[in-house]
Amino acid sequence: MEKQTENGPTTNTIPRPTNPMVTPLLTDLYQYTMAYAYWKAGKHHERAVFDLFFRRSPFGGEYTVFAGLEECIRFIANFKFTEEEINFIRDALPGTCEEGFLDYLRQVDCSEVEVYAIAEGSVVFPRVPLIRVEGPVAVAQLLETTLVNLVNYASLVATNAARHRIVAGKSKMLLEFGLRRAQGPDGGISASRYCYLGGFDATSNVAAGRLFGIPLKGTHSHAFVSSFMSPDEIVEKSLCSADGSTTCQDFVGLVHTWLNKIQRTRLSIGSFGDTNLSELAAFTSYALAFPNNFLALVDTYDVLRSGIPNFCAVALALNDLRYKAIGVRLDSGDLAYLSCEARKFFQAIEKEFGVPDFGTMSIAASNDLNEETLDHLKKQGHEVDAFGIGTYLVTCYAQAALGCVFKLVEINNQPRMKLSEDVSKVSIPCKKRCYRLYGKEGYALVDLMVGENEPAPKVCTNQ
Ligand SMILES: Nc1ncnc2c1ncn2[C@@H]1O[C@H](COP(=O)(O)OP(=O)(O)OP(=O)(O)O)[C@@H](O)[C@H]1O
Ligand SMILES: O=P(O)(O)OC[C@H]1O[C@H](OP(=O)(O)OP(=O)(O)O)[C@H](O)[C@@H]1O
């Protein structure tokens, strides 16, 4: 299917990059000055091989999750200049540059470029090429910055997400809440996409849900709770039962009845006095709006003295009408302690009022969580079922960047290498083949690189 877009017709069926800012101009100026100099020297068609790799896994860890490949492929497959872009390059280059270079750029695409890559989402290790690009040296050079840009943050944040997943454990729900704290709109969209790839279950980012089909999840904020002043604000008080068979005309009254019952049984489930009634109004209102999906942020006033009992009153009223509440979110305080106390409260309610499964009500936690706090919580023991994580996850607070690089390893079939006083920066020349070797038990043991024409490693069958 041929599709016309603002950048001209596409020549293939691979869609354009998700972010329209990803064009041939999204690169460093020096790629164009080098491309010009290659062209001027008549070298631009020489066949080059570049490796894209990183030198050290991030966060002091032992592995990296490779991400960003799909966008690289989209970029390469659609690499073509518009006339407007050519004109911009003319203005950006020194006036002494010849027009012939622009004619050359007009016909440039990646039809002569070959790309070899490890599958996106793979666990990868330092120095192994994630992507190998072979093609005319001027064109491959023009791809460098964009490819490295597309892989660097994607792999960093996917790795960060995977590390959070490993600390939290498989059974926990991990929600990415970072959009408001991410590095701009593209940072936010990329974070949601690649945290999902790295093992998160859902995002609060609606645009990412639309673009990538990531499950959307969320709760509500303190503003919703504090916007209510009193239960009198609730005008429409009726609620139909889940099966539609009856209608409770005064759901607000039903909630109050339950709150009184809970308060009267306070000896068995911990003592609390009067709860905050404006908070109760907010919860009741939210339940009227979402009787099938009721959850409550319980830390606006006082988690144990107000938020939890108020939540339980609303959840029990919903239960009378055959709805099952979802749970609570904690966003401050000692999350280990509060989650355990909340769990005890729910279990006591289950026992006291004979409401099946009330004790297993979901408890979500958020508030400046990171790998370390997840680990501390685990060590202390907690009852959190879902973690909402924003700032530390999406900004990759623990490490600013993955040092991905794009290095020339061959030109015209001749090996090339970069020397450096810093031995870690010496590049490994030649086209390589990479193998992941597995032990008898099926675990990966080591990644092995051999030259393109060297024999493949053989399986040892002696034992
Ligand atoms: N049991 C716990 N063990 C270790 N860290 C915890 C525990 N409970 C909460 N934390 C973390 O401690 C920090 C508490 O931060 P802070 O004191 O700023 O929050 P707060 O005062 O509870 O709430 P607010 O966000 O309203 O200021 C957060 O990073 C949170 O994730
Ligand atoms: O803590 P993070 O990991 O970044 O997760 C996202 C935070 O965003 C929301 O808070 P909000 O921005 O409304 O303000 P707050 O920091 O005062 O809670 C939410 O309540 C979380 O606390």
Ligand SMILES: O=C(O)c1cccnc1
């Ligand atoms: O849905 C939530 O609870 C949410 C979303 C974004 C940030 N903090 C919380």
Ligand SMILES: [Mg+2]
């Ligand atoms: Mg916060």
